[in-house]
Amino acid sequence: MAKTGDIVSGSVLAGLGVFIIIEAKGWEYLGPDGPGPGFFPLWYGIAMVALSLLLVATSLRQRSGEPGKTVNWREVGRAMLAWAGLALCVGLLKILGFLLAFGLFTLFLVAVMYRRPLGTAAAVAVGISISFYLLFPLALNVALPVGRWGF
């Protein structure tokens, strides 16, 4: 499994390196005053492609008898679910504001991810949201994202 991860990540980074090189070619490499904006990116883009291909080649050459690190997809799924919840929370910030959006995200984490009773989840969500409100905008004068309803 570790080999597959290295092959995939190596390929993605090789693609990124090619993209960087293509972009860098569109900028000045050497100008009258010295290196241009394309100079540095071109070289680290080339290095990225070279190293990525080396990583992929090394992973492909590894003996198939060698046991690789297996991935527990269930665990990865949990982390991805948490990240998806975070992404949804960020998406809702503009509409609902931080307190509501973050409260809902906390409710999701506690009730769904950690399987706590709904009452506990609601208490934690409300408690943390209120604490954030008291600490940041009120005590520290740090602004929180505000939604369409003004909070």
Next chain:
Amino acid sequence: MEVTGYLMQGFAVALTPSNLMWCFIGCFLGTVIGILPGLGPAATIAMLLPLTFRMDPTSALIMLGGIYYGSKYGGSTTSILLNVPGESASVVTCIDGYAMAKKGRGGPALGIAAIASFIAGTLGVIGLMLVAPPLARFALSFSSPEYFALMSLGLAMVVLLAGESMTKALLAMLVGLWIAGMGTDLFTSTSRFTFGNMEMLDGIDFVVVAIGVFALGEVLGNMEIREGAKMLPVPKGWRNLLPTWQDLKDCRFAFLNGSVVGFIIGVLPGAGSTIASFISYGIEKAVSKHPEKFGTGVPEGVAAPEGANNAETGGALVPMLTLGIPGSGTTAILLAALILWGLKPGPLMIQDNPTLFWGLVASMYIGNVMLLVLNLPLVPLFAQILRLPVYVLYPVIFGISMVGVYGVSSSLFDVWMLGAFGLIGYAMRKLDYPAAPLILGFVLGDSMERALRQSLMMSQGDLSILVSRPISAIMLFLTVLILIAPLFRRANAWRVKAIS
């Protein structure tokens, strides 16, 4: 003596009521962070950085410094009681610390960890005080070619020491360089890698990258598992925390070993406290009269790595404050903090901001005393923090991360980028790509490019300027040597294999 005079001035700054308060807050938070598995000093400092923008830079650095070295004290608590390192540098302490706790000697283990941390931490500060000013004076002779060479050497050492795969470490560093290059080119005002997005013209804020990769990446990784580890009983009463006279006698070499090894390793960019603690443990075992007992619960097995862990802090601040080269992920964030506060890290920093440097040094002496008091009698109290449910802790970390990033420029785009970097940080953990080279590449990328372009402007495009100046030539030679050394090792291994 000149140093004594400056140090007295430093104490005058550090002993003001407000700076004492910030030192205590930093040490307290650092201890808490160290105790909590899943949240390291780098992530915490990154999250709190936006809140320090309104503070006096000296006070802010005292507080963040307190978090940095305070976390080293707290990290041993979970290592000893839970067999889970509170932060990465405490992993070695698990070996003998947890073994001591299983034998009913958890209290003395915690006590030895605190005493070793205090002795080595204090010696590390003495090292910082004595080494930093002359090194800064030496570095005043540096120009753009020397800076480019120094940054190259710093990055090369990071990737060399970054773990199993140097290729992955180099790739992480290159990604960091790429992210640093996003935005408007300073020399020509060309937009680079902005993808047509106006919000990207100023580049990506360091806080977004640091919090995303370190804090969110770490928390997402920890959320893979629902249950937490079982904790051994916490000793009650501070007398039960005291090691015996025999324990202290057995550890006297370990205290010294940890201090010296930790400081020297700390000065080397890229080495970090984890390596320092491993090396110190290895040395202690090698010189011990009973090496077979290591791993079964010997006090020296706790004292050496914990001492190295703490002395490393003083060492790591040397290149950061004198050369503007961070030695680790955490010092990279502290370096970025100095820049965000309008300061210019480098050889002139001590000369131009003596109150900041000497105030920090003096506060570290005070902070080590505070931490000994916090960690010796109060550690049973701090250990109760481990009973805090993760389903409360992790949402708080998510929230602080989002608020911290939003607080930088009130931009929801930055919060989106935070989520993206959180995913990148998690992916890096899963695929064994080290995060420190990425952060270092990001922090140094701009300065490195600027130094290279200025060097080539000076020489009108002639690359030989980098090798014709002796200091720059030596550093670049060492850089190349470090990068190709693993290839020689591999070639030698193939040759030996072919012969056999």
